[in-house]
Amino acid sequence: MMTMTKSPAPPSTSASPLSDGAAFLSGVGTAFAMPFWMVVGAMIGFGSLVHAAGFGLDLGIGSTLGIWGLPGQVAMVELFVLGAPLLAIIATSSMANLRFMPMVVVMTPLFAGDPRARRWRFVMAQIMSINIWSVTMSRCPEMPLKERFPFYLGVSAVCLLGGVIGTALGFVLAGNMPLYVTLSLVFLNPAYFVFVFSSVRARNSVIAVILGAITGPAIHLLSPDWGVPITGILAGSAAFIADRHWQPRQ
Amino acid sequence: MIEQTPWTILMLCIAATSVWRIFGVVIANRIDANGALFQWFSCVAYAMLAGLITRILVFPVGSLAQTELTDRAVAMTVGFVVFFALKRNVFVATVTAFLVFLTLAWLRHSGRL
Numbered sequence: 022m023m024t025m026t027k028s029p030a031p032p033s034t035s036a037s038p039l040s041d042g043a044a045f046l047s048g049v050g051t052a053f054a055m056p057f058w059m060v061v062g063a064m065i066g067f068g069s070l071v072h073a074a075g076f077g078l079d080l081g082i083g084s085t086l087g088i089w090g091l092p093g094q095v096a097m098v099e100l101f102v103l104g105a106p107l108l109a110i111i112a113t114s115s116m117a118n119l120r121f122m123p124m125v126v127v128m129t130p131l132f133a134g135d136p137r138a139r140r141w142r143f144v145m146a147q148i149m150s151i152n153i154w155s156v157t158m159s160r161c162p163e164m165p166l167k168e169r170f171p172f173y174l175g176v177s178a179v180c181l182l183g184g185v186i187g188t189a190l191g192f193v194l195a196g197n198m199p200l201y202v203t204l205s206l207v208f209l210n211p212a213y214f215v216f217v218f219s220s221v222r223a224r225n226s227v228i229a230v231i232l233g234a235i236t237g238p239a240i241h242l243l244s245p246d247w248g249v250p251i252t253g254i255l256a257g258s259a260a261f262i263a264d265r266h267w268q269p270r271q
Numbered sequence: 272m273i274e275q276t277p278w279t280i281l282m283l284c285i286a287a288t289s290v291w292r293i294f295g296v297v298i299a300n301r302i303d304a305n306g307a308l309f310q311w312f313s314c315v316a317y318a319m320l321a322g323l324i325t326r327i328l329v330f331p332v333g334s335l336a337q338t339e340l341t342d343r344a345v346a347m348t349v350g351f352v353v354f355f356a357l358k359r360n361v362f363v364a365t366v367t368a369f370l371v372f373l374t375l376a377w378l379r380h381s382g383r384l
Binding site for chain 2 (some may be wrong): 066069070080092093097107111119120123126127128130133149200203212223231232235236237242248249252254260261264265
């Protein structure tokens with residue numbers, strides 16, 4: 022593959038950008054095509070976990086909307102049920118979602134130059150999830166800059182709605198749905214992301230995904246709590262170096 | 272000491288997660304999007320996510336731990352065959368992997384496997 026590492030920001034110059042409303046609706050449509058259902062499926066699993074743990078639905082939905090990152094949500098509920106110390110619950114839940122930091126760093130330049138995105142940058146970071154991020158990363162670079170912010174809001178709104186619906190469904194259906202169906206729905210989300218990440222194009226991302234996928238499970242065995250960030254830093258740095266090394270110099 | 276009600280814990284967990292998001296915004300404002308550091312962050316993000324996803328499938332911790340590694344592996348393998356056969360079609364591959372997994376889980380549930 023000859024493509025260089027792609028810089029994320031250059032706004033493409035399409036003839037007539039969509040209006041804000043149309044771009045928002047395009048985000049809504051994109052989210053309903055796939056991400057929405059993935060969020061619903063994943064959060065059904067979480068909703069049934071909340072029910073099994075003896076918490077109320079309000080807490081489940083609060084956790085979905087507030088934490089908005091499944092590994093951190095699951096860690097919180099499971100550790101609380103085990104009676105883990107407060108600090109351990111918060112630290113584990115937080116570590117499980119550390120990935121949001123580099124994700125926000127990578128996503129933000131896509132919106133550089135749009136004053137609305139600048140004003141709302143903390144809100145945009147707060148509502149970002151892996152689903153929203155992967156749609157944004159694959160779709161926004163080809164979009165005129167001014168369409169990206171409303172598109173992002175459209176995708177996010179639908180995904181957040183999917184999170185609430187999924188959590189509520191899982192909570193209500195818990196015990197009424199055969200276990201193998203619930204488990205299959207939980208399986209749906211990671212399976213989806215395997216294919217999403219197998220579709221990345223930029224060479225440095227491809228190398229990072231392959232190295233991360235190979236080393237992730239092994240590093241997890243060495244350090245269950247720190248496995249994900251360690252994998253990111255080691256495999257990510259290796260991918261970064263490999264990509265630079267192979268890049269022909271002008 | 273703070274009283275450990277579920278809501279107190281939730282609020283603290285939300286804050287502890289938001290910290291990473293806020294760091295992300297702050298860092299993004301300070302680095303050049305065309306520079307080497309940015310490329311490194313991008314590699315770290317992708318490696319972290321890929322590592323997390325494979326970890327979930329190979330060594331699940333939550334309810335997925337009740338499922339068989341064989342079922343997960345077979346479903347993903349069939350999914351990948353479809354994925355590459357159909358020129359990287361994410362939708363069809365995901366639905367295929369899901370249906371294969373559901374079928375295997377059902378066969379086990381009904382004692383046929």
